[in-house]
Amino acid sequence: MKSKVALECSNCGSRNYNVPANANSKQRLEIKKFCNKCGKQTLHRANP
Numbered sequence: 783m784k785s786k787v788a789l790e791c792s793n794c795g796s797r798n799y800n801v802p803a804n805a806n807s808k809q810r811l812e813i814k815k816f817c818n819k820c821g822k823q824t825l826h827r828a829n830p
């Protein structure tokens with residue numbers, strides 16, 4: 783079963799991205815991504 787995890791902006795809390803759980807399992811669950819609400823790159827955390 784493949785599941786997805788949402789990447790949540792640690793600054794504003796909006797969920798901007800979804801990534802496959804498998805692809806993220808070996809990485810840290812914190813990724814820098816661009817947030818549209820913040821208008822800049824922020825730290826995104828994965829929430830299963």
Ligand SMILES: [Zn+2]
Binds near residue numbers: 792796820
């Ligand atoms: Zn944000």
